[in-house]
Amino acid sequence: MDHELSQSLSAPFHAQLHSPDGNLHITLEQEPNGPLFYTVMNNRYRVLERSPLGLITDQYKLQQGIRIQGVEHNTITERYELVTGKQKSQSYEANELVLLTSVENHQVRIRFRAFHDGVAYRYELQGEGDIRFENELSGFHLPEDRMLNVWAQPFMRCYERTYDHAMPDHLRGRHFGFPLLVQSAEDHWLLLTEAAVDGRYGASHLAADEQDGRKLRIAYAPDQETPIAAKLPLSTPWRVMIIGSLRDLVSSSLTTHLCPPPVLQDTSWISPGRAAWSWYAEGDSCGDMEIQRQHVDFAAEMGWEYSVVDGGWEGVLDAPQLIHYAKARGVGIWLWTHYKGLNTEELREEKLRLWASWGAVGIKVDFFDSDNQETLQVYDAIAESAARHRLMVNFHGSTKPSGEHRTWPHVMTREGVYGAEYYRAQSEGPNAVHLCTLPFTRNVIGSMDFTPVTFSRRTTTTQGLQLALAILFESGIQHYADAISVFADHPGMPLLAAVPAVWDETRLLEGYPGRFVTIARRSGVEWFVTSICAAGGRDVHIPLDFLEDNTAYRAVIYREQAEADEYRYRSVLPPIEVHTETRCAKDTIKIRLKVYGGVSIHLTPQAENK
Structure with a gap:
């Protein structure tokens, strides 16, 4: 850990943080006596434009007159086990920047973490006693220099709506639930969400600017009728950006990395x-x-x-x-x-x-x-x-x-x-x-x-x-x-x-939101592979290079019966056929999917079937 000296109110401030692999770059900046902003880059691609940071409480506003007292840099490595989820055994590396600030004699730490697959930050309010949060100024300014695809769920209190494909202009003045998905280039993706949410603060969602749908900000629950009441010291939930390819997003466990370790010593009674x-x-x-x-x-x-x-x-x-x-x-x-x-x-x-x-x-x-x-x-x-x-x-x-x-x-x-x-x-x-x-x-x-x-x-x-x-x-x-x-x-x-119901490994093999997806999941030595598609039907090619080399596998394939016209949707659905084949890591399974169709494959080493 290193600690930089405090900055003068009259001097501009600039600090940087990089992910352990060097691909993600986070820049924090402040004009003299002004608000704080951050930007995020993924190599040469801009993930977020200059985006605001800040809080408004009943005691002070972390918005203007912020004094930078110092910066700490830390490195984090951790291994842990989950009882359930997409991958039970977890490990990660992260670099951390802690911005030490004061405003009106109140101490606030802003903690940023950069992982291989994303960035997160939260506010850590120091002191003792009661405090009330009137607003959070945190924002996410999507890139202005290119066309973006967005998949967003209109906010609903039970989160039971579709994630609709939209352009940023269609977001203006509307509220959306986490997570929100953004494509900024062919294989450059961003998923916005939050982590470590509990009753000390409450959950949040996103509100788009009335004039610019690329400017998103944190919004409290619509039925949060009074300011959020809390006791100091307090850490807010993490504001999370999962960044990378679609494969990176699907395999990411960033939200669990950001949560505290288990409060339970004995988990033997818990079973998926x-x-x-x-x-x-x-x-x-x-x-x-x-x-x-x-x-x-x-x-x-x-x-x-x-x-x-x-x-x-x-x-x-x-x-x-x-x-x-x-x-x-x-x-x-x-x-x-x-x-x-x-x-x-x-x-x-x-x-x-x-x-x-x-x-x-x-x-x-x-x-x-x-x-x-x-x-x-x-x-x-x-x-x-x-x-x-x-x-x-x-x-x-x-x-x-x-x-x-x-x-x-x-x-x-x-x-x-x-x-x-x-x-x-x-x-x-x-x-x-x-x-x-x-x-x-x-x-x-x-x-x-x-x-x-x-x-x-x-x-x-x-x-x-x-x-x-x-x-x-x-x-x-x-x-x-x-x-x-x-x-x-x-x-x-x-x-x-x-x-x-629980997995040792999850891999996205191919996919695009709203069109098609092929995923492989491993439990022990067995693999389960599935592929589905939406309108149009498609020919799916599933390379089996995730299997162990020099091992024969029994592949049980569950697919729909073939028809003369594979690409026309039928209201009377064809039944499932089950085929058993022998496959290995060098093989590719090729199957034609019907419109709105799917296939499932169960792979087990043949030695396991004796």
């Missing part, structure tokens, strides 16, 4: 898994003991770890009896609850202690529908109380993730996505364009409870695409949506029994 789920097929089934037993039996048959009992069970279902029945069959039971049933300490202790005493393994907590500080404090309290009672958590009707599954490893997933439940209520629901966008947006930043795989509902996708979602979408608890009778007779059933 797949779940049977009756609500999608029969919404009023959750109080029916016979139907719930059938789902437990099916989960046991499939080798799935869990069955989720959704809304409507309380006061109707004999949950202790079901849990006893399920435990005898090696299946754990999750119980649904409205968040208002847990929004006081008395309610949390009463219900969670009771449900844990029955033997429930997890809770699905629904209908938060807010990013305000008070609601984020309820998230925190539920996570803490659930951990004490050894209950895993799935947050539904929720804000987006921000890396918290590192700090709270029993928080297995959250919704915050326009998911499969909308197939029940709408004529179309999530289409193939949306499904081809989620791997580059929402699922980059954390587990996503989309509740995939439905064959029985009428959608504008094919059976091949629906089956592929079991691999494509990562979630620590994977609810499979359709009815038992549909899955039981489907040729894709062996794949659904085999796909795990």
Whole structure:
């Protein structure tokens, strides 16, 4: 660590930070007595123009009259393990610049970190006592010198909208949820989000300037009716820029790198898994003991770890009896609850202690529908109380993730996505364009409870695409949506029994938001590969060079039956065919995908199949 001397108010200020590989360059600057700005470059490409920094509190404004007292430079290396996610074993290097500032005799540190795959910063307010935040001035000024493609989700409190492709001019005066995706050159991408969000500050989103859609700023929750109330010292959430190729974005774990280590010493009771789920097929089934037993039996048959009992069970279902029945069959039971049933300490202790005493393994907590500080404090309290009672958590009707599954490893997933439940209520629901966008947006930043795989509902996708979602979408608890009778007779059933819910490695092989995506995921020595596409259909070439050399693999390929016209969408969907081949690392699998189609491949070393 080195420490530079303080600067005079009358002198301009300039400092730089570089990523460990030297590709990313961050410049901080201040005109005499003026506000602070930062710019970000990726080699010769400008990622962000001169973008503002600052806060407005009830005690001072970190906006003008800022004195630079010094600069610290640090290097960070870290290795850690995650219980769930796209890659369990994590490691990273980062360079850090800490700007030591004072304004009106108040001390504020602005901490920047540069990683191989991105940049982040936060404000660290020193001192003691109470403080109120009236506004945050942090901004992201997208490049002005070129055409940009943007994929942005109009802000909604439960984050259940599509990420729409737009030009910057279309953003003007509107609010958008994190994450927001930007393409500035052929393979130069930026994903904006936030990390380490909790109830000490609350969650944020993006607001575009009324005149210039390339100027985005941090905005507080629309139902944050009073200033954010906090106690010093305090660190704000990180403002995060994931930068690089689409492959860099998909494999990035930047949000977890920025979160504190686990608060739990013993995580042996936490286990990712797949779940049977009756609500999608029969919404009023959750109080029916016979139907719930059938789902437990099916989960046991499939080798799935869990069955989720959704809304409507309380006061109707004999949950202790079901849990006893399920435990005898090696299946754990999750119980649904409205968040208002847990929004006081008395309610949390009463219900969670009771449900844990029955033997429930997890809770699905629904209908938060807010990013305000008070609601984020309820998230925190539920996570803490659930951990004490050894209950895993799935947050539904929720804000987006921000890396918290590192700090709270029993928080297995959250919704915050326009998911499969909308197939029940709408004529179309999530289409193939949306499904081809989620791997580059929402699922980059954390587990996503989309509740995939439905064959029985009428959608504008094919059976091949629906089956592929079991691999494509990562979630620590994977609810499979359709009815038992549909899955039981489907040729894709062996794949659904085999796909795990946690991964050792994730690779993007090819893709473009809204058009097509091919992803490979590894669990142990097995690989699961999937490819889907939107309008037009396409020929997909999948090189298998990620496999071990000099090893033969058994490839089980789940694809749709061939037709004379592969590129025309059919309302009567062709069934799945299953083929088994022997493949090795030198091979390339070539498959023609139908319009809105998909393929899934399960690869295991042949020695593993003896």
